[in-house]
Amino acid sequence: MLGKLIGYETKAFGRIMVPLYIAMLAFALFTGLSIRFVPEDIMQGLPGVLIGMLYGVLMMAIIIMTCVLSVTRFYKNLLGQEGYLMFSLPTDTATLIVSKVISVLIWTGFSTIVAFMAIALSALGAGGIEAFRELLHFFRHPEILQHLSQISGVLILTVLMIIAGTAASIVRIYAGIAIGHQFNDHRILFSIVALIAFNIIGTIWSTLLSTFGFYTGVFESLSRIFEADTVQGICIAQTGMIGVLLFQVALFGILTWVLLDRRLNLE
């Protein structure tokens, strides 16, 4: 059922995001080719400014639409009128919530990949295949490869941290929306109030954790490890951070589940 729900979410996201991706990639290639073939004095004038602006607008549109859809798909599909259908499916509330979170992670990943591909396509258009050869040559350099292998652990943990951070942010927003829906009026306002409250509580919690780390000597031990082996120190700090983020995912996830399963208040 989880796979089917993710597939359905993919359709809902895709009908809006895929045309944007295609437009972005096509325009990125066009921008690159313009830089390469249009005389420099024209590109430095109004046409160049317009191309640059449109490039930026498309990139922003992808980022904004990914964020907007992440929230509205939860808000409208589960707590709007469609919620009557979604909560009538033969599955449990937890599966519905998990499918939303995984879909957001997938589409955030797609948007990030498209953004990088757009940059690569403009570079390819501007510099031709030669530019790519040079880039590949750079990454094949033995010193670069050695350096990358040394920090591979940090790179993997960074990716995991970004994934855990995105999941924690999105589940926190879902919990805020679920709290807002406990009220019959001004639901969006109460959702925002809940999110502000989460931020305040989060700040207090971070301060308490820092104080705890300082007085128990955790920070000192970490800094000794960091001085002895920087990469190992970063890895330990990242692992700790991922643990904290996963704890937040669990905490806000359970709160969202309780509110949607036991105190559902559909429109």
Next chain:
Amino acid sequence: MSMLECTALSKNYGSVEALRSIDLTLESGRIVGLVGPNGSGKTTLIKLAQHLLTPTSGMITIDGMIPGPQTKAIVSYLPDRDFLPQWMNLDELMTFYHDFFPDFNPAKAADMLDTLGVSGRQPLGKMSKGTREKVQLIFTMSREAKVYLLDEPIAGVDPATRDYILRTILSNYSENALVLISTHLITDVEPILDEVVFLQKGTIELHENADALRERTGKSIDGYFREVYRCWGN
């Protein structure tokens, strides 16, 4: 066989009591009218049966089970609003129902859509309100469910559509299924009812066989309630 059972079931919204300790048993193979004025607790009872609400106290069971994923697999629910994704067209909706409801019968849905002349590739949001309501009912009745919960299926539609909806309910429910129709428009549904449950202010005022009620009172169900409760307005 008991298909829907409520035991001392209560539901409060804050200080408002929507349902007050109701006891109710509904058997399979029956079409039951859940009637009562606006705000009497009809929609609340249906939402509790579908786990869209949780009881304040007491218990409700469907086929002996507490409402949850297992009961949702055997209950086909028609809410009193546009609940289908408005961006989907009929083909996408057909795939959705086929994917998520194992008891969905696509041939039945296609046949009903064809009979009604509902076709095209436009999304539901672009269809007229009447057509959307027909589509919703067709998909609800195209499941081979054990329980059909129909919340105000005829409210706000023209008389021709009303007739179609009632014919659809009569000709498409599984014979061993329970059909619970919530409505405040008794006259229109009366001909198809086997039983009637009358709710008022969150309590069951009456639960009786439709024919027995007519025989006992010498009146139509609608006429009886108009006279006794004087709270009707068609």
